[in-house]
Amino acid sequence: MSRIEEVQNAALQTIAKAKDLAELQAARVQYLGKKGSIQALMAEMRNLPKEEKPAFGQMVNACKQAVSEAIESRQAELQKEALEKGMESEKIDITLPGTQTTLGTTHPLLMIQQELEDLFLGMGYKVAEGPEVEQDYYNFELANIPKDHPARDMQDTFYIDPNTLLRTHTTAMQMRELEKAHGELPIKLICPGKVYRRDDDDATHSHQFMQCEGLVVGEHVTLADLKGTLEFMANRMFGEGRKIRFRPSYFPFTEPSVEVDVSCPFCDGKGCSVCKGSGWIEILGAGMVHPHVLEMNGFDPEKCSGFAFGVGLERVAMLKYGIDDIRNFYTNDQRFLKNFDRFD
Numbered sequence: 500m501s502r503i504e505e506v507q508n509a510a511l512q513t514i515a516k517a518k519d520l521a522e523l524q525a526a527r528v529q530y531l532g533k534k535g536s537i538q539a540l541m542a543e544m545r546n547l548p549k550e551e552k553p554a555f556g557q558m559v560n561a562c563k564q565a566v567s568e569a570i571e572s573r574q575a576e577l578q579k580e581a582l583e584k585g586m587e588s589e590k591i592d593i594t595l596p597g598t599q600t601t602l603g604t605t606h607p608l609l610m611i612q613q614e615l616e617d618l619f620l621g622m623g624y625k626v627a628e629g630p631e632v633e634q635d636y637y638n639f640e641l642a643n644i645p646k647d648h649p650a651r652d653m654q655d656t657f658y659i660d661p662n663t664l665l666r667t668h669t670t671a672m673q674m675r676e677l678e679k680a681h682g683e684l685p686i687k688l689i690c691p692g693k694v695y696r697r698d699d700d701d702a703t704h705s706h707q708f709m710q711c712e713g714l715v716v717g718e719h720v721t722l723a724d725l726k727g728t729l730e731f732m733a734n735r736m737f738g739e740g741r742k743i744r745f746r747p748s749y750f751p752f753t754e755p756s757v758e759v760d761v762s763c764p765f766c767d768g769k770g771c772s773v774c775k776g777s778g779w780i781e782i783l784g785a786g787m788v789h790p791h792v793l794e795m796n797g798f799d800p801e802k803c804s805g806f807a808f809g810v811g812l813e814r815v816a817m818l819k820y821g822i823d824d825i826r827n828f829y830t831n832d833q834r835f836l837k838n839f840d841r842f843d
C-alpha cells in the first residue's frame with residue numbers, strides 16, 4: 500500500500516511539473532498507459548491474499564482516479580496558458596500610427612502628352628510610336644538631311660555608331676510612318692516621344708526632352724489647314740482667345756517652314772515679363788512637308804501635300820504651369836512633383 504502512495508505522489512509531482520502539453524502527455528503514458536506504473540500495481544493484485552484484494556483494488560482505483568483528475572486539471576491550465584501566450588504575442592495595438600502609403604501623381608510631361616493625345620484623337624488622328632535608338636536613315640536621310648548637309652549641325656547628335664543614334668527629333672517617327680504608308684492617303688497622326696541632343700543642361704536646355712510631332716498628308720492640304728489646326732491646339736492648351744502667328748523659318752524637311760508664336764496667355768498679348776514685352780511666345784516649328792520628302796517616301800507631290808509640326812512638351816508645360824527651370828522635370832523632387840496632384 501505504501502507503493503501505491505509512492506506511485507501516486509511521484510505521478511502528482513510529475514504532472515505538476517509538466518511545462519507543456521507534450522510533457523503532460525508523457526506523464527499520462529508513464530502512469531496511466533497500458534504499460535504504465537498504475538497498471539503494474541493492478542497486476543500485483545494477483546499475488547495478494549484474497550482478503551486484502553478488495554482494499555488494495557480500491558486504493559489503486561483511487562490512485563488512478565486522483566492521477567487522472569490531476570492530469571485533466573493540469574491540461575486545462577496548460578491550455579489556458581498557451582492560449583494566453585498566443586493572444587499576447589499576436590496582440591495588435593490599434594492605437595499605433597499606420598504605415599503611410601503615398602500615392603504618386605501623373606508627371607506633368609505625361610499630362611501634357613495625354614492632353615495632346617486626347618485633343619488630336621478627337622480630331623481623328625492616330626497616335627504612332629517609334630524607337631528612341633534610331634537609324635541615321637530615318638532621323639536624317641529621309642528627312643532630306645543627307646550626310647554632308649549643314650543642317651546636321653543644328654542638332655548635336657548622340658551617335659552610337661555612324662549609322663545609329665539617339666533620335667534628335669520626333670520627325671524620325673514621321674519618316675517611318677510616311678514610309679510605312681506606301682503612298683496611301685490620307686495620313687493623320689501624331690507621334691509623341693523622348694528625343695536627345697548633346698546640349699549642356701541649364702534652366703532652358705536639356706540633353707533629353709520630349710516632343711510631339713504632328714503630320715497630315717492628303718489632297719489639297721494647305722498652310723491654312725496647318726494654321727487652323729495649331730490655333731485650335733493653342734486654344735485648348737493655353738485657354739480660349741489665343742492667336743497664332745507664323746514667322747518664316749527653315750527646316751530641311753518642310754517648305755515653306757515656319758516658326759509658330761502663340762499670343763501670350765499671361766498678358767493676353769499686351770506685353771509682360773514672360774513674353775518679354777512682345778505679346779508673343781514661340782512654341783513650335785512647322786511647315787509644309789517638303790516635296791522631296793514626299794517623293795523619297797513614295798508619294799507624288801503633284802497629287803498630294805502635307806503639313807507637319809513639332810512641339811516641345813517641356814516648353815508647353817513650363818508655359819502652362821509657370822515652371823522656370825526645365826531640370827525640374829527630371830530630378831524627381833517630390834516637392835515639385837506633388838504640386839501636380841490637383842490637375843490629376
Ligand code: PHE
Binds near residue numbers: 667668785808810
Ligand atoms: N523637327 C523639328 C525640330 O526638332 C521640328 C519640326 C517638326 C519642324 C516638324 C517642322 C516640322 O526642331
